[in-house]
Amino acid sequence: MPSSRRAGLLARPSAPPIENAQIEGDRMKIVVGHLFPDYLNIYVDRGNIAVLARRAAWRGHELDVCSISVGEPVRPGEHDLLYVGGGQDREQALVAPDLVAKSDGVREAVAGGAALLAVCGGYQLLGRSYRDFHGIDLPGIGLFPLDTVAGETRMIGDVLLECELEPGVRRTLAGFENHAGRTRLDRAAEALGRVVAGFGNDGESGWEGCRVGRAVGTYLHGPLLPRNPWFADWLLAQALAHRLGAPPELEPLPDDLEHRAHAVSARRAETRGGGRR
Numbered sequence: 001m002p003s004s005r006r007a008g009l010l011a012r013p014s015a016p017p018i019e020n021a022q023i024e025g026d027r028m029k030i031v032v033g034h035l036f037p038d039y040l041n042i043y044v045d046r047g048n049i050a051v052l053a054r055r056a057a058w059r060g061h062e063l064d065v066c067s068i069s070v071g072e073p074v075r076p077g078e079h080d081l082l083y084v085g086g087g088q089d090r091e092q093a094l095v096a097p098d099l100v101a102k103s104d105g106v107r108e109a110v111a112g113g114a115a116l117l118a119v120c121g122g123y124q125l126l127g128r129s130y131r132d133f134h135g136i137d138l139p140g141i142g143l144f145p146l147d148t149v150a151g152e153t154r155m156i157g158d159v160l161l162e163c164e165l166e167p168g169v170r171r172t173l174a175g176f177e178n179h180a181g182r183t184r185l186d187r188a189a190e191a192l193g194r195v196v197a198g199f200g201n202d203g204e205s206g207w208e209g210c211r212v213g214r215a216v217g218t219y220l221h222g223p224l225l226p227r228n229p230w231f232a233d234w235l236l237a238q239a240l241a242h243r244l245g246a247p248p249e250l251e252p253l254p255d256d257l258e259h260r261a262h263a264v265s266a267r268r269a270e271t272r273g274g275g276r277r
Contacts (some may be wrong), residue, residue, distance in 0.1 A: 010114035018163070019185075030056055030239050032078035033066045033109075033123070035102075036095045039069070039105075043178070046121050047223035051232050052081075053176050059241075059251050070098045074105030081115045081239040084104065084122025087223065089132045089150075092121050096138040099125055103141035108141060115238035118226065124148045124181055131224035133180060139161035144210040144217050145186040146201075154180045158269035159198025159220060161208050165234055172196070173228050174265035175220030185210055197269040214238040229253070229262040 014180075034049060053063040067072060074082070087095070099106075106126075110116055116126075124130040127146040130138045161173040173193055182199040187192060191201070192209025200208035201219070209218035216235075218224065225232040235246035 025225045027062075027241065028240060029062045029064050030081065030236070031079050032063055032081045033068050034065055035068045035082060035084045035099070036070070036091075037067050037075070039091045039095050040085040040087035042088065043120070043176075043221040044223050045221060047265045048085075048117065048119070048225045048232075050084060051223070051225040053191035053235060055134065055205075055229070055232055055253065057237055058253055060120060061236075068102075070095065073197075073238075074102045074109060076105055076112050076114075077205065078110060079114055080242040081117070081235065082109060083116070084118040084126065086120030087124060088121070089134075092125060092130065092132070093136070093138060096125055096130075096140075097205055100139050102142055103143075107143055108140060109254060110213065110215045112212065113242045115235055116143075117235060118215075118217040120179055120219050120221060121270050122134070122181065123219060126215075126217055127183065127210075130181065130200040139144050143215060144212060145189040146182040146183050146210055148183040150180045150188075152180075154178060155199035155203055156237055157198055158265060158267035158272060159208065160219075160266050161193030161200075161201065162196055162230075163193035165211070171230055171261075172266060173218075173224070173229070173231055174262050174269060175218075175224045176265075177219045178221065179219050181219075183210075192216055214241070226258065227265050228259040229255045 049065055056063045060194055118126045125140050126143045127140045127148055128142045129140050130145050131149040133150040156178045159175055159177045163173055164170050177198055190211045191207035192211050195206050195208050233250050237250055241247040
């Protein structure tokens with residue numbers, strides 16, 4: 001593959017446009033439903049979409065990103081991946097009632113095999129409830145078996161997780177957390193990973209994030225995917241599985257820059273950890 005670099009990314013050949021959502025040889029269109037991009041868009045979480053688009057294109061696939069905002073339904077079966085970014089309490093309060101109105105569509109989409117990634121504020125609202133700093137209870141949709149209550153101090157800093165999304169295969173996720181929410185999972189719930197360094201869900205349990213099948217929620221910003229290429233590829237494979245029936249084995253990419261970014265972030269987490277403010 002080409003070794004030239006452009007705008008800090010490995011320059012790899014992109015695919016021509018694909019006109020429909022069917023398999024064309026080895027090419028597919030991956031349809032992403034981006035919920036509330038006009039409200040939940042802090043901490044450059046849009047960068048996660050950019051990473052998915054490029055990693056798909058470098059393998060000959062197309063990422064078709066559809067905005068789903070207030071008043072627009074989630075139609076089960078239309079999307080291979082749903083994405084919800086982070087937002088402040090004000091933005092969360094604005095979208096929470098509308099997200100509840102979308103809850104059947106979101107839950108049916110995930111039950112039907114769609115993948116999902118929710119970050120920070122989106123993660124909180126996909127639980128059962130979120131009580132904000134002012135004591136106001138915001139409804140969640142109950143996709144993740146958890147509840148969140150804002151604490152008096154924020155949990156801020158680099159974080160490193162150990163994850164086992166596939167049995168017997170352990171990998172690390174590196175990111176940045178900045179949240180006041182204390183998220184507590186149900187006893188039988190599955191966390192995204194074990195906290196190696198940082199705070200995680202609540203600063204006490206030793207766990208971060210939550211996973212329900214192909215749906216993942218996490219507090220990790222950064223954005224998360226540029227420094228964790230293996231996780232970006234896991235999400236792409238889960239999204240493709242929505243159409244193929246099983247996650248395909250994706251062609252490896254030369255991820256030298258991404259691995260270096262991961263190493264730097266992991267080292268920061270291990271040496272500095274999080275800090276309370």
